[in-house]
Amino acid sequence: MADITHPSPSSVDTPFLALDPVRLDRNIARLQARMDALGVVLRPHLKTAKSADVARRLYVGGTGPTTVSTLKEAEYFAEAGFRDLLYAVGIAPDKLPRVLALRERGVDLCIILDSVEQAQAVVAASRTSGRPLPAMIEIDVDGHRGGLVPDNSAILEIAGILHRGAELRGVLTHAGESYGCRSEEALVAAAENERAKTVAAAERIRAAGLPCPVVSVGSTPTSHFARDLAGVTEVRAGVYMFFDLVMAGIGVCAVDDIAATVVATVIGHRREKGWILVDAGWMAMSRDRGTARQPVDQGYGLVAAMDGTLFEDLLMVEASQEHGTLAIRPGSAARLPELPVGTRVRIYPNHACATAAQYDRYHVLETGSDRIAATWPRIQGW
Amino acid sequence: MADITHPSPSSVDTPFLALDPVRLDRNIARLQARMDALGVVLRPHLKTAKSADVARRLYVGGTGPTTVSTLKEAEYFAEAGFRDLLYAVGIAPDKLPRVLALRERGVDLCIILDSVEQAQAVVAASRTSGRPLPAMIEIDVDGHRGGLVPDNSAILEIAGILHRGAELRGVLTHAGESYGCRSEEALVAAAENERAKTVAAAERIRAAGLPCPVVSVGSTPTSHFARDLAGVTEVRAGVYMFFDLVMAGIGVCAVDDIAATVVATVIGHRREKGWILVDAGWMAMSRDRGTARQPVDQGYGLVAAMDGTLFEDLLMVEASQEHGTLAIRPGSAARLPELPVGTRVRIYPNHACATAAQYDRYHVLETGSDRIAATWPRIQGW
Numbered sequence: 001m002a003d004i005t006h007p008s009p010s011s012v013d014t015p016f017l018a019l020d021p022v023r024l025d026r027n028i029a030r031l032q033a034r035m036d037a038l039g040v041v042l043r044p045h046l047k048t049a050k051s052a053d054v055a056r057r058l059y060v061g062g063t064g065p066t067t068v069s070t071l072k073e074a075e076y077f078a079e080a081g082f083r084d085l086l087y088a089v090g091i092a093p094d095k096l097p098r099v100l101a102l103r104e105r106g107v108d109l110c111i112i113l114d115s116v117e118q119a120q121a122v123v124a125a126s127r128t129s130g131r132p133l134p135a136m137i138e139i140d141v142d143g144h145r146g147g148l149v150p151d152n153s154a155i156l157e158i159a160g161i162l163h164r165g166a167e168l169r170g171v172l173t174h175a176g177e178s179y180g181c182r183s184e185e186a187l188v189a190a191a192e193n194e195r196a197k198t199v200a201a202a203e204r205i206r207a208a209g210l211p212c213p214v215v216s217v218g219s220t221p222t223s224h225f226a227r228d229l230a231g232v233t234e235v236r237a238g239v240y241m242f243f244d245l246v247m248a249g250i251g252v253c254a255v256d257d258i259a260a261t262v263v264a265t266v267i268g269h270r271r272e273k274g275w276i277l278v279d280a281g282w283m284a285m286s287r288d289r290g291t292a293r294q295p296v297d298q299g300y301g302l303v304a305a306m307d308g309t310l311f312e313d314l315l316m317v318e319a320s321q322e323h324g325t326l327a328i329r330p331g332s333a334a335r336l337p338e339l340p341v342g343t344r345v346r347i348y349p350n351h352a353c354a355t356a357a358q359y360d361r362y363h364v365l366e367t368g369s370d371r372i373a374a375t376w377p378r379i380q381g382w
Numbered sequence: 383m384a385d386i387t388h389p390s391p392s393s394v395d396t397p398f399l400a401l402d403p404v405r406l407d408r409n410i411a412r413l414q415a416r417m418d419a420l421g422v423v424l425r426p427h428l429k430t431a432k433s434a435d436v437a438r439r440l441y442v443g444g445t446g447p448t449t450v451s452t453l454k455e456a457e458y459f460a461e462a463g464f465r466d467l468l469y470a471v472g473i474a475p476d477k478l479p480r481v482l483a484l485r486e487r488g489v490d491l492c493i494i495l496d497s498v499e500q501a502q503a504v505v506a507a508s509r510t511s512g513r514p515l516p517a518m519i520e521i522d523v524d525g526h527r528g529g530l531v532p533d534n535s536a537i538l539e540i541a542g543i544l545h546r547g548a549e550l551r552g553v554l555t556h557a558g559e560s561y562g563c564r565s566e567e568a569l570v571a572a573a574e575n576e577r578a579k580t581v582a583a584a585e586r587i588r589a590a591g592l593p594c595p596v597v598s599v600g601s602t603p604t605s606h607f608a609r610d611l612a613g614v615t616e617v618r619a620g621v622y623m624f625f626d627l628v629m630a631g632i633g634v635c636a637v638d639d640i641a642a643t644v645v646a647t648v649i650g651h652r653r654e655k656g657w658i659l660v661d662a663g664w665m666a667m668s669r670d671r672g673t674a675r676q677p678v679d680q681g682y683g684l685v686a687a688m689d690g691t692l693f694e695d696l697l698m699v700e701a702s703q704e705h706g707t708l709a710i711r712p713g714s715a716a717r718l719p720e721l722p723v724g725t726r727v728r729i730y731p732n733h734a735c736a737t738a739a740q741y742d743r744y745h746v747l748e749t750g751s752d753r754i755a756a757t758w759p760r761i762q763g764w
Contacts, residue, residue: 013453013764014474016764047704069703069704070704071395089649089661090650090661091649092648092661093723093724098395114650117723117724118650118723140652145707146649146652146659265476266474267472267473267474267528268528273525279471282670284764286668287669287733288669289669320558321451321735322429322451322452322471323472323527325527340499341475341503342475342476342499354703357740360762360763380740381740381741382396382397
């Protein structure tokens with residue numbers, strides 16, 4: 001997939017999305033080592049990367065279990081050879097034909113749900129297709145969005161429906177509220193809460209005489225802070241491959257771990273206002289302002305030189321569609337750097353999932369240089 | 383371009399971007415009639431639509447002057463037959479080869495700038511190519527982002543450089559602060575401020591014995607509230623074709639004028655929390671929360687039935703990547719509607735430019751029905 005030209009970054013027009021493969025591999029190895037030590041399977045979520053080239057870095061010379069957020073991702077990764085897929089968004093019944101079509105091609109695509117109506121639709125689809133469709137029950141451990149709380153009696157009702165008419169594969173949760181944690185203690189507690197409640201739901205199902213082979217938990221914060229995963233069979237996480245300023249703000253990574261940055265060019269100055277204008281706005285960064293809810297608001301991103309070295313307290317403070325305004329953080333004594341028109345900078349994003357979504361490819365940097373070693377395509381849409 | 387199948391909307395998986403051609407044409411006609419009455423050329427900005435099919439609705443049976451926000455848009459619209467293009471983001475010198483390549487193909491692509499360095503780069507490119515490259519000087523009328531204030535002496539210096547070594551096409555501004563207006567009086571004043579300051583800059587250039595044929599102003603709010611455009615030769619606006627909740631909040635349009643909505647499917651309920659979950663999250667809506675700064679915060683969007691009728695006070699209050707949470711507006715006495723799993727809804731977005739950017743096509747609705755008459759491709763990226 002990778003092309004073999006090695007252009008200088010200046011031969012690619014800005015804005016573009018630069019990916020540092022050294023940091024990517026380091027982030028991948030870090031979580032894999034944790035999961036290996038804790039004795040659970042890692043099922044990486046590919047919603048951030050949406051790239052087969054990135055996905056292949058996850059498994060030594062092969063493919064492995066993956067999570068996806070859309071059926072387009074499922075179809076794309078199936079085509080690229082990934083055969084063990086979990087579509088981790090509650091199933092809409094009218095998407096079942098696409099799920100069945102992938103399963104007909106020998107892909108083990110599992111779905112999730114949290115209602116009797118969805119379970120009945122899965123049973124009907126299993127009957128029509130003549131093959132039991134595997135599904136997991138979504139558990140709510142922290143009130144974040146969907147799922148059933150572990151003592152909700154609907155869990156056993158749904159488990160029974162799936163067991164009789166489809167395939168009851170297990171239970172699944174996502175500790176989405178862990179993004180709001182502000183200390184290691186809180187992260188460790190969120191991970192234990194996620195584990196304990198999901199395992200409790202699995203044990204209720206088993207106590208009712210029903211199978212529950214898979215117990216799947218995960219979020220990037222909890223996966224990095226779980227101290228014990230007893231009863232859990234697999235962990236899901238996605239943004240950890242790239243990391244971002246939101247994850248750095250939570251304390252899951254350092255800014256220096258961030259693997260994906262946006263390259264932009266200086267197109268103007270408003271010296272009397274202390275502004276530098278670049279050709280990357282919210283279209284290039286996304287509108288994600290995730291750090292605005294954190295103790296340190298990073299604007300639309302932190303600004304670095306092309307070698308990745310941060311300029312002191314230089315942020316993208318405002319963004320229009322194709323313009324970004326760089327300025328020194330309010331209250332800082334740092335001085336605005338001299339960046340003449342035409343200078344290229346790298347911007348560390350708030351939220352890698354949202355920023356990467358704006359691009360149809362990665363420009364992969366050469367190790368130890370700002371030259372481009374390859375372009376890796378990525379998918380967009382549904 | 384349009385395909386000729388007429389599928390039911392249920393044959394397209396959600397989320398998708400629905401475009402109502404009746405509202406589109408009505409919005410286009412409204413601003414065109416205003417500009418015709420005021421005697422100025424309308425140069426629509428295609429950064430919102432990014433679609434040749436939409437662009438062709440702007441001109442009766444032909445093409446006309448257009449504005450673009452990226453060189454990819456310039457190349458795409460040139461390919462589709464649009465030959466009079468203004469790239470309205472300050473030029474990065476290393477993009478000049480792409481500009482020259484389009485001009486070599488007979489496309490009248492004009493660029494903008496606001497510094498001596500950029501003007502010198504344009505002169506150098508004009509000399510190299512043997513053809514004077516047209517450029518406009520960006521004027522700042524309200525402190526929004528780039529540009530030179532009308533009495534900045536750099537305007538005359540740049541004008542002289544361009545006139546001697548390239549082509550001085552005129553002056554241009556964008557009254558970006560008009561998005562913050564909260565009354566008709568303020569909008570009228572913003573439009574007059576935009577006009578007066580830009581015309582003043584043009585007259586300074588002319589008083590110095592230099593040409594300034596084009597005086598270009600524009601924003602969707604000011605273009606709809608300008609009462610007089612004396613001295614202005616053209617007006618630019620983009621989001622008016624689709625409109626959105628931000629524009630409705632400013633008072634430029636009604637919610638019922640919004641032409642582009644996101645279709646989503648109900649995938650779950652948290653009745654004890656008053657939540658309905660849909661399969662459209664921030665990936666489908668964008669992270670744009672433009673109404674958060676307005677008197678009425680519309681969350682991630684207002685929710686309607688498939689016929690476009692709004693549910694009373696039902697908003698998308700929260701969004702994950704592929705999940706949206708619908709709930710009644712805080713403080714409202716409205717009741718959560720019964721929307722079973724599988725129900726489709728339409729969501730009016732905060733910011734049409736950002737929402738449309740998430741899609742590679744429009745699903746165009748049939749007049750007076752929720753059936754799909756055509757798909758229109760749109761471009762993404764740079």
